[in-house]
Structures are given as structure tokens and as C-alpha cells.
Amino acid sequence: MPNQQKKVIFCMAGVLSFxxxxxxxxxxxxxxxxxxTILCKTGALLVNASGEELSKFMGEMQYGLFHxxxxxxxxLGARPFRFSCSCGCLVMILFxxxxxxxxxxxxxxxxxxxxxxxxxxxxxxxxxFWVVFICFFVHFLNGLLIRLAGFQFPFAKSKDTETTNVxxxxxx
Numbered sequence: 001m002p003n004q005q006k007k008v009i010f011c012m013a014g015v016l017s018f019x020x021x022x023x024x025x026x027x028x029x030x031x032x033x034x035x036x037t038i039l040c041k042t043g044a045l046l047v048n049a050s051g052e053e054l055s056k057f058m059g060e061m062q063y064g065l066f067h068x069x070x071x072x073x074x075x076l077g078a079r080p081f082r083f084s085c086s087c088g089c090l091v092m093i094l095f096x097x098x099x100x101x102x103x104x105x106x107x108x109x110x111x112x113x114x115x116x117x118x119x120x121x122x123x124x125x126x127x128x129f130w131v132v133f134i135c136f137f138v139h140f141l142n143g144l145l146i147r148l149a150g151f152q153f154p155f156a157k158s159k160d161t162e163t164t165n166v167x168x169x170x171x172x
Contacts, residue, residue: 009149013142020135020142027128027135033064033095035126036105040074041117059118061109064128065095068108074116083108099123 040057061070063083072079098104109118 006149009145013146013149016138016142020138023131023135027131028065030128031062031064031066031068032126032128033062034068034099034105034123034129035062036060036109036123037121038070038072038105038109038118039121040072041119058121059109061105062126063105063108070109072109072113072116072118083111095129096125 038059038061040059056073056075059070059072059074059078062068063070067082067084069080069082072081103120105120105123106118109120
């Protein structure tokens with residue numbers, strides 16, 4: 001591959017990496033990762049309502065890694081609430097597994113709720129989650145692009161170790 005073409009590919013990869021870093025920094029602090037619809041659960045049964053009546057017993061919330069907000073409704077009108085999340089690790093796979101396996105939306109919706117229990121009706125990953133996911137994917141593709149351009153990564157070279165006279169080294 002010609003030297004000029006390698007420089008162009010390397011510069012494109014650098015620009016893509018910079019844009020990915022800006023995207024991740026922007027997306028991490030926003031509460032636009034998960035959008036969930038919650039349904040009020042009274043006693044042992046879910047609310048038996050339909051149509052316009054059902055909307056009085058539903059709420060919604062959205063949250064990210066650090067904070068979120070939502071509206072709870074249980075026939076008593078809208079009750080807005082805000083909360084903070086703490087995430088020990090900003091790895092996408094761990095966040096997604098926490099949401100699904102440990103029912104994070106239900107835990108947040110029911111936090112400090114004494115009277116009613118809320119059940120998650122649906123959850124959707126929203127803007128910031130996908131921005132970070134795409135940025136990680138583009139970063140991986142950048143590595144492949146740079147490698148295909150013919151650049152050798154420093155950790156890919158094997159170092160030849162020479163055998164030295166250990167006894168002579170110990171004397172000094």
C-alpha cells in the first residue's frame with residue numbers, strides 16, 4: 001500500500017476515534033439509556049383495567065448510569081421522582097445484564113415505595129446506550145482498519161531474548 005494512502009487511512013482512523021471519544025463522553029452522563037413503562041401492582045394482583053382507565057395506573061421512567069427520572073401513577077395522579085444510580089463498572093455488557101437479569105427497572109420503580117408495587121411492562125435501550133455501543137464497535141473497526149493499512153502494533157512484535165552470562169551479571 002502506498003505511503004500516502006496509509007497516512008490517509010491512519011488520519012481517518014484518528015478522526016473516528018476522536019469522534020467516538022466525544023460521543024461516549026456525551027452519552028455517559030445522560031439519563032437516556034433505558035426507557036421503561038411500569039404498571040402499578042396493588043396487593044397481589046395487577047390492575048385490571050383497559051383503555052383510558054389503564055393509563056391512570058401506568059408510569060414511565062428513564063435512566064442512565066448515574067441518574068434518572070420518572071412518573072409513578074397508581075390511580076392517584078402523577079407522582080414524579082428522581083433518583084441516582086451507581087454503576088461500579090461502565091462496561092456495556094454488565095449494564096445490560098444488570099438491567100435484564102436483576103430487573104433494575106423494577107428495583108428503581110419500587111425504591112422507597114411503601115404502598116404499591118410496580119411491575120415493568122417494557123424496557124427499551126435508548127439513544128445514549130446505542131451511541132456508546134456504536135462507538136465501541138467503531139473503535140474496534142478502527143483497529144482493524146489500521147492493521148489492514150499495514151501498521152504494525154508495538155505489542156505484536158516478538159522480542160528476541162538473548163541468553164546472557166548470569167554469573168557475570170551477578171558479580172557487578
